[in-house]
Amino acid sequence: MTEGERNAQLYTVLSGWGFRYKILEDGRRQILNYILPGDLIGLQGNVMLEMQHSVEAMTRMSLCVFERDRLMTLYEKHPSLAYDITWLAAREETMLDEHLLSIGRRSALERAAYLLAFLDWRAKSTGAAAEGKAANLPVTQQHCADTLGLSLVHTNKTFRKLAGDRLIRWLDRGCEVIDIEGLRKLAGWTPPLETKRPFL
Amino acid sequence: MTEGERNAQLYTVLSGWGFRYKILEDGRRQILNYILPGDLIGLQGNVMLEMQHSVEAMTRMSLCVFERDRLMTLYEKHPSLAYDITWLAAREETMLDEHLLSIGRRSALERAAYLLAFLDWRAKSTGAAAEGKAANLPVTQQHCADTLGLSLVHTNKTFRKLAGDRLIRWLDRGCEVIDIEGLRKLAGWTPPLETKRPFL
């Protein structure tokens, strides 16, 4: 699914990991946010005229399709589902705000710590990893670099520092969080308190 | 209105300029987005448990208050208004996405050009400035620096370059856009196409 396309569908993610991103003409890429089970894809495309970003899967994903035309009908017939959609949109906004703070004002080390703490939180709160147990995050350093707004080389050096301090361990294809509290403290971040989460 | 507060109200902006921001413990500040007439304030606070950011006015603002408890009722009684709220949330997301791309991947000069082109667009599309006429943006360089994720000094030097190239003129307290097309081209950005905008 790429930017500019007019997309008639809305999707709910049932399983798997993906991400949303934008690119400049010369290829510079910025990952905007990650997509996990329970997330909605394509709301912007339904409400705005066209998609403003692209989406890519990181693992095999299964989706539940939803027709665009039915969105207004759904709002009329099921106000509580409409409310849930708003809830999801507001949560996305909260995440984007934090990412913005991170890229704009945190140092490379803090930023990296924040990203991993954030992904760990998301992984755990969607049940992708058991609560309490160390999460194994299926990201490459290239993904992280494009999320952090850093170069690949500098991202690597930053992660090596975190690994040297025993906060994480970097695996073949992904990252294992060892000391989540350490990461959160370094980043100066704690996961947001949420009201009850909608099913969808 | 500051972060962490539990805010029972939702506001619609009738007139004036403001902005949303977050700060780290040591005072580093990141401006997340600007608030103009027609925008909604406090949706996150209503849906999440508490406000995740703070809001500050840049000019005198007039607001229309809306009680939190009535949100669910509104969703039941007026689905089209509910849809409008979703529309606004999706538009906010689109703007945050673009800011993220900007801070993460654009150079200081491109970023500055983007910000001014963006504010010019917002000013014009809310009727704060006449369409076609040069918009006068009521921002200080400190605001811009905190939006761009740059230092105040470097922001100043960047703006002086834009002024030297006759793209903008910097006034006492704010900025006058001279060559909007030049700014957009430099930033590699054009305003998004929007579907019909809701009243609210």
Add this chain to the structure above:
DNA sequence: CGGAAACTTGAGTTACGTCAACTACCGTGG
């Protein structure tokens, strides 16, 4: 066994940050 994708490391460069000083422009009050 070869080739691609991911990760690592060092050396040199540059964009941006910090520090510090200075100007200009108010509005306030003696």
Add this chain to the structure above:
DNA sequence: CCACGGTAGTTGACGTAACTCAAGTTTCCG
């Protein structure tokens, strides 16, 4: 009327975090 203090903007010298380039491993997979 001028003295003042505060906010906003400007500029130069110097330091450093992050980038680029380039050359490695290592791991996976066909």
